[in-house]
Amino acid sequence: MTVMPASQRALLDVAAMGLDERIARFGRPLMRPGPGLDPEVLHREVLEAPTELELAGADSLDPVDLEIFLHKLDSIIDDGRDVCKYLSMAEMLQAGDLGVGIFTAKGDMAGMSTGVILHALLHYGPVKYVLKHYVDDPTVGLADGDIFFFNDPDAGGVHTYDHFLMMPVFAGGELLAWVACGGHQGETGSRSPGGWSPEIGSRYEEGLHITPLRVGTDSRFHTDHLEFLLNSVRTPRQNSLDMKARLAVCVRLRQQLLREVERRGAPFVAAGLRQSIKTSAELARRRISNFNDGVYRSVVFLDTIGIDDGLIRLPVELHKRGDELIIDMAGASPEPGIGPFHLRWHLARAASAAALFPTVFRGLRWSIGLFDPIKLTAPPSIVNAPSRDSGTGSGSHTGRVVVQGLLLAAMRMLHDSPHRTGVAAPFAENLLLIQFGGTGQFGNPIAGGPANGNATGQGARFDLDGEHSAGFFWAMVVDCPGPEEQERKFPYRFDQDVCGLGRYRGGVGLTDCFVIHGTPGLSSNSVGTGSRFTKNYGLFGGYSGAAQPRIVIRGSDAKELMAAGADDLPMSVRELADRRRISGEYVFGHPNSEGETVRDGDVVVLARGCGGGYGDVLERDPEAVRADIADGITSTESATQLYGVVLAPGGCRVDVEATEARRAEIRAERKRLGRPYPDFVADWSQRRPPPEALRHYGEFPVPVQVIDDREYPVEPHSGTGAWHR
Amino acid sequence: MVTDSGAGRRRITEALDLDASSRRWVCNRCGHDLGPAARNYKEGCLVYDRDPREIHVPFDPPTEFGFNPHPDWCRIVEFYCPGCAVMFDVEYLPPGHPITHDIELDLDAVG
Numbered sequence: 001m002t003v004m005p006a007s008q009r010a011l012l013d014v015a016a017m018g019l020d021e022r023i024a025r026f027g028r029p030l031m032r033p034g035p036g037l038d039p040e041v042l043h044r045e046v047l048e049a050p051t052e053l054e055l056a057g058a059d060s061l062d063p064v065d066l067e068i069f070l071h072k073l074d075s076i077i078d079d080g081r082d083v084c085k086y087l088s089m090a091e092m093l094q095a096g097d098l099g100v101g102i103f104t105a106k107g108d109m110a111g112m113s114t115g116v117i118l119h120a121l122l123h124y125g126p127v128k129y130v131l132k133h134y135v136d137d138p139t140v141g142l143a144d145g146d147i148f149f150f151n152d153p154d155a156g157g158v159h160t161y162d163h164f165l166m167m168p169v170f171a172g173g174e175l176l177a178w179v180a181c182g183g184h185q186g187e188t189g190s191r192s193p194g195g196w197s198p199e200i201g202s203r204y205e206e207g208l209h210i211t212p213l214r215v216g217t218d219s220r221f222h223t224d225h226l227e228f229l230l231n232s233v234r235t236p237r238q239n240s241l242d243m244k245a246r247l248a249v250c251v252r253l254r255q256q257l258l259r260e261v262e263r264r265g266a267p268f269v270a271a272g273l274r275q276s277i278k279t280s281a282e283l284a285r286r287r288i289s290n291f292n293d294g295v296y297r298s299v300v301f302l303d304t305i306g307i308d309d310g311l312i313r314l315p316v317e318l319h320k321r322g323d324e325l326i327i328d329m330a331g332a333s334p335e336p337g338i339g340p341f342h343l344r345w346h347l348a349r350a351a352s353a354a355a356l357f358p359t360v361f362r363g364l365r366w367s368i369g370l371f372d373p374i375k376l377t378a379p380p381s382i383v384n385a386p387s388r389d390s391g392t393g394s395g396s397h398t399g400r401v402v403v404q405g406l407l408l409a410a411m412r413m414l415h416d417s418p419h420r421t422g423v424a425a426p427f428a429e430n431l432l433l434i435q436f437g438g439t440g441q442f443g444n445p446i447a448g449g450p451a452n453g454n455a456t457g458q459g460a461r462f463d464l465d466g467e468h469s470a471g472f473f474w475a476m477v478v479d480c481p482g483p484e485e486q487e488r489k490f491p492y493r494f495d496q497d498v499c500g501l502g503r504y505r506g507g508v509g510l511t512d513c514f515v516i517h518g519t520p521g522l523s524s525n526s527v528g529t530g531s532r533f534t535k536n537y538g539l540f541g542g543y544s545g546a547a548q549p550r551i552v553i554r555g556s557d558a559k560e561l562m563a564a565g566a567d568d569l570p571m572s573v574r575e576l577a578d579r580r581r582i583s584g585e586y587v588f589g590h591p592n593s594e595g596e597t598v599r600d601g602d603v604v605v606l607a608r609g610c611g612g613g614y615g616d617v618l619e620r621d622p623e624a625v626r627a628d629i630a631d632g633i634t635s636t637e638s639a640t641q642l643y644g645v646v647l648a649p650g651g652c653r654v655d656v657e658a659t660e661a662r663r664a665e666i667r668a669e670r671k672r673l674g675r676p677y678p679d680f681v682a683d684w685s686q687r688r689p690p691p692e693a694l695r696h697y698g699e700f701p702v703p704v705q706v707i708d709d710r711e712y713p714v715e716p717h718s719g720t721g722a723w724h725r
Numbered sequence: 726m727v728t729d730s731g732a733g734r735r736r737i738t739e740a741l742d743l744d745a746s747s748r749r750w751v752c753n754r755c756g757h758d759l760g761p762a763a764r765n766y767k768e769g770c771l772v773y774d775r776d777p778r779e780i781h782v783p784f785d786p787p788t789e790f791g792f793n794p795h796p797d798w799c800r801i802v803e804f805y806c807p808g809c810a811v812m813f814d815v816e817y818l819p820p821g822h823p824i825t826h827d828i829e830l831d832l833d834a835v836g
Contacts, residue, residue, distance in 0.1 A: 292737075293834035297827050301819065303798065311798065311819055412828050416737050462739070497782040498792055503739070532795040534781070534817065540739040541812040543801070546781050549790035577784040577791070588788040607792075615739045616812040638782065667810035674771025674805045677824075684774065684802075687821035693798050701822045 010709035014330050014379045015702075019319060022330060027377040029345040032388045036211025037154045041128045042346040047277060047372065048106035053174060054274040057267025061275055069264065069272045070365065073111050076256045077102060080181060080249045081113035087245035089238045090185050095451030096475070098183025100249060102257065102273065103127055105175045109368040110273035116183060116475045117357055117366070118158055118350035118399075123166060123180040124368065125156025125346065126212040140214060144170035147216030147247060149229070151188065152209040153392045154344065160188045160206045160393065161195035163239075165246040167219075169254045171266040177273060179253035181246045186435065186448040187239060189232040193437020193447035195393065196527040198306030198592035200340050202389045208232050219251050234437065234447040280369030284361055285323035288373055291413045295319050298408035300401050303533035305339035306394055306592050310696040311533065311689060312341070312382055313703060314398070316405035320413055324373045325360075327352055327406060332381035333703050336696045340393035340527075342385035343402070347392075349376045351399035354474050355406040355426075360414060362422040379705045386711075396474070397529055400429050403473050404535055411539055415462070425459025425466070425500065425539040427473040428509050428609025430530025430548045432591045436598075438522040450512060452608070457499055457507030460542055460614035465624070466507035468494055469608075494633045495572045495607065501642055502542030502613020503620050508633055509545070509608030511573050515558045521599045526550055528591030530609065532693075542613030549588050551577065552596075553603035556584035572632075573607045617643050618663050622654040735835070737828060740811045741766060748832050757808030765826040770804040770813060772824075777801050777817075 014022065028043040050058075080100040088094055099119025101112040107127035112120035130148060134140035148166050151157045157164060164182030168175055186194045190207030200206060208229070215225040226243065230236035261269050295317060302312035312333040319326040335342060343351075353371065361370050378384035382398060407426040414423050435449040456473070458466035469492070492510070500506035516522060528548070529535065536545030551573070561569060561582065570576035580586070582603060598604055625645040628634035639645045644663035648655040694700055734742040734751060742751045743762055750759035750766040759769030780801060781793040794817070802816045802824065816825060 292735075293831035295829040297825050297829070299818075299822070299825055301799075301817075409827070412738065415739070416735050416743075501780070531790050533799040533819075534777075534794050537817065538815065540741075541804075541814055543780050543815060544817055546792035547777075547790075547794045548792070549788070574782075574784065574792070577788065588784075588790045590790055618812070635782070642780065670773065670803075670805045670810040670812070671771065671807070674773045674803070674807075674810075677768045677770060677772055680772040680774070681824065685821060685823070689819040689821070690797050693819065701819075 012707050012709050014705035014707065019326065019328060022328060022377045022379070023326065023375055026379045026384065027375050031154055031344055031386065034154070034388060036129070036152070038129055038132065041132060042125045042156065044128065045371070045375065047108050047368070048104070050274050051105050051270065053176070053267055053270040054104070057265070057269070057271030060265070060268050061271055066272055066275060069260065069268070070276050072260060073102065073276070076253060077111050077113045080253045081115055083252060084181055084183070084245055084249045087248055089241045090448060091451040092184035092186060093242060093245070095454050097451065097454060098181070100181045100253070102253065103178040103180065104273045104277070105177060105270065107131060107178060108277055110276045112366050114475065117354045118347070118474070119162060119183055120180065121350045121353050121368070122156045122158065122346065123164065126150045126166060127178050129155065130212050134212070142168060143217065144168065145218040146214055147219070147221065147250070148212045149215045150210050150212045152211050153347065153395065155211040158347065159396055160190065160209055161186050163242070163246070165243070165250050167250040167254055169257055171258065171261045174266065176261070176266055176270055177257060179250050179257070181249040181253070185239060185242055187233045187235045189234070190393070192435065192525045192594055193234055193523055194435030194449055196433055196435050196525060197393060197594055198340060198525065198527045199594045200307070200391045200393065201338050203391045204389070206340065206391055206393045221247065234445050237444065238448070276365065277367045277369035280365055280367040281372035283364050284370045285373045287361060287364065287419070288320065288325055289323045290417050290419065291320050292416055293320055293322070296409040296412040298405045300405040300408070300535055300537065301533050302341065302398065302401055302529055303531065304529050304590065304592060305336045305341045305696055306527060307339040308695065309532065309590060311693045312696060313698070314383065314401050314405055316402070316409050318406065318409040318413065324375070327374065327376040329378040329381070329383050330705060331702050332378065332383045333696060333698045335380065335382050335385040335387060335390060337387065337390060340391035341382065341395060341398045342390040342392050343383045343395040343398040344392065345376070345378055345384045347395055347399055348378055348383045348402055351402045352376060352406050355403045356410065359407065359422040359424070360410050360419070362419065380707055381705065394527055397431070397527070400431070400473050401535055404429050404537055408537055408539065420462060423462040425506060425542055425612035425614050426537055427458055427471060428456035428506070428536040428545050428611045429473050430528065430534055430536055430545065430609035431456065432526060432528035432548060432550060432606040432608060434524060434526040434604065434606055436522045436524050438519060441518055452510050452512050455510035456609040457509040457545060457611035459539070459611035460500065460502055460504035460506050462614060463504070465504045466499070466611035468507040469510040470507055493571045494631070496574050496633055497635050497638050498546040499610040499633060500536060500538045500543050500545040500612035501617045502538055503615030503617070504542070505613050505620070505628065506536065506538070506545050506611025509610045511605065511607045514604045516598050516600055516602045516604070517559065519600060521597050524596050524598050524604065525594040526591055526606070531590040536609045536612050538612030539614050541616040543617070544612045545610030548591065548607045548609065550591050550593070551605040552587045552589070552598070553582055553584040554587065556582050556601055556603045558582050558603050559601050573605055576605065618666060622656070622659050626654050738813065740813050743830065743835070745835060752806040752808055752811065754811045755806060755809035757806050762830060762832055765824070766813070766828070767804050767824055771807050773803045773805070775801040775803055
């Protein structure tokens with residue numbers, strides 16, 4: 001790109017723009033087109049016009065029959081999700097880090113499984129790309145039984161580590177619907193085994209980028225395509241099994257949908273899919289109408305871009321007008337250009353669904369119709385990264401912080417409404433993931449990581465504590481079979497003083513402690529955030545969950561201690577770090593590492609995020625604090641210092657009088673230390689974080705987004721045919 | 726909408742009410758007036774900048790990375806009622822970052 005002198009550019013000051021102008025200019029993707037990539041497809045916010053078949057069936061939709069059909073549809077989809085979990089080999093897929101969806105003939109999502117919402121939500125992209133560019137292309141075309149694979153995030157994937165299949169469903173020779181399935185595979189032939197490479201410079205180090213590729217016909221894989229894909233990864237056996245699992249799901253979804261066609265007729269099924277979207281859209285608007293009009297804001301921060309640490313600002317402004325929501329993310333930090341933390345507009349939009357569907361739209365049926373009343377605008381920045389080459393492997397981390405910020409804003413809208421039952425602090429976000437690459441115990445190549453990373457602590461709810469190791473932010477309705485299965489054999493102990501405190505406390509996340517055994521060495525890489533700036537936010541006075549370190553003990557004697565039957569091994573991260581019962585070289589680091597070799601006997605500890613609290617700590621029931629102490633998740637010191645709860649000698653009961661006195665003391669201290677707002681701001685506004693914290697931030701405190709009008713035209717490139725023509 | 730605070734007040738957050746008739750923020754716990762609802766309720770609060778290590782207990786001995794946010798990168802800003810000292814909100818902010826005007830209601834529409 002030729003860079004013009006600033007004097008010759010047409011510059012736009014985003015901060016000076018009104019919201020409607022921002023929506024007009026930035027409420028669409030700025031992504032560049034490429035082979036197999038069509039920004040116009042991904043930017044479609046509107047639903048497609050109904051097909052003739054859908055119109056023909058509209059009159060046959062008896063409300064009761066329709067309800068029965070939609071219930072059946074959801075059963076088919078959830079069945080597909082379970083089949084995928086049980087047949088897959090990659091641990092993340094077994095943990096439910098996947099999505100299954102059924103789409104209309106034109107690619108609008110009519111139903112989706114629980115699990116990771118954006119996995120299914122984005123599949124309109126590849127479906128609509130095939131319909132727009134391949135159906136009439138004689139070298140590709142579209143036929144019953146075709147199988148398409150994709151994983152490119154810019155084609156409608158999430159990051160290259162997520163792999164998907166989709167198939168059209170024909171009835172009587174006419175295109176009726178699409179089915180799709182997929183999730184986190186991990187190994188994609190990227191620069192590090194199992195993916196998650198925090199130190200990449202561009203997308204070209206993140207492995208295969210497959211835009212919609214027909215890898216099979218007549219419901220069978222093409223051997224040449226399959227072998228090409230499997231030859232490109234380190235774990236061909238695992239990827240092969242998981243490809244077949246996805247195909248089994250798609251074939252099963254297709255069969256079950258066609259069984260409904262036999263029973264009810266194709267027009268009914270087609271119209272039913274369309275009506276499910278329409279109904280969701282109507283109910284979403286009705287739901288939104290119940291909230292107070294206004295603007296709800298939050299600002300959240302990343303503390304790393306993987307390759308380097310630094311604060312990244314991510315603001316959310318949620319505008320509620322009548323029956324519509326507008327999400328404005330102006331003021332975000334600029335695109336860093338290196339590292340994998342870039343997010344695209346369509347991914348930011350899909351991330352917002354992960355925040356809103358289970359909370360604001362709690363109880364409504366999930367389909368693309370829920371998005372009908374929502375607009376998202378984001379000027380070019382880390383959340384709408386326009387550079388074609390920028391890495392997006394950890395864009396999901398950035399997206400997660402969008403989820404946190406949007407939830408914090410949305411909860412402020414939700415509390416004074418009939419839907420207060422959806423009010424909760426967000427799931428913990430400080431995620432640490434680790435991948436190991438090398439040779440497994442059976443001599444097989446391994447490249448991937450454990451799925452326990454999804455077992456974070458739930459944020460406290462408006463009337464209940466958060467659950468421990470319950471799930472994660474991408475999917476508030478998800479299973480964590482790994483922890484459940486493990487706890488059945490080995491009851492967990494939870495870390496102390498790590499969950500978010502409040503009137504209701506957050507849940508504690510799961511910690512993994514790996515002792516490397518039976519292998520001379522493994523390559524490992526880890527990725528995460530939240531070591532210097534926690535993002536496990538609380539709500540309405542509740543404190544956040546803890547920050548998280550990554551701990552490695554090199555040359556440890558852990559195996560010798562276990563062999564000797566030591567009965568005083570550390571049972572929590574805090575115990576491990578404070579008591580140092582295990583000998584060795586302790587390394588306390590930030591979450592990101594790449595290409596690190598861990599050897600036999602080394603210990604690797606990954607603490608997962610803990611949920612934030614809800615409400616003022618001084619309003620927590622003292623008996624609940626006593627129970628927390630008994631469970632080991634709150635120390636007596638924190639109980640006294642922070643909760644203001646004093647136990648009687650022996651610790652078996654609360655000393656009511658001493659507790660009242662201690663709480664009165666803390667309240668008096670608040671009045672003594674707290675300063676009037678103007679005085680506070682006068683001093684506060686003079687402070688700044690250290691320079692090393694602002695390397696990727698943009699201007700402090702609010703990044704100025706003056707952009708070049710010529711670089712970012714109002715109309716995105718539309719592309720009228722295949723890219724190479 | 727939900728009006729569970731009585732006396733014509735709307736319960737906007739756990740401890741923050743809106744008096745719809747006077748259009749003023751009011752403490753849900755003690756009734757303390759926090760100022761006009763057209764402005765940020767935080768302007769009517771007592772505000773304190775807390776070292777995150779006071780809440781998020783560091784390892785002992787302390788390490789560069791632990792369960793506590795780094796105090797130079799992250800501060801906890803607490804907002805108290807001047808009347809009863811209930812804590813309405815906490816913000817985790819880099820030092821010097823502007824306080825968030827988190828709730829700006831359309832008072833004409835709220836009614």
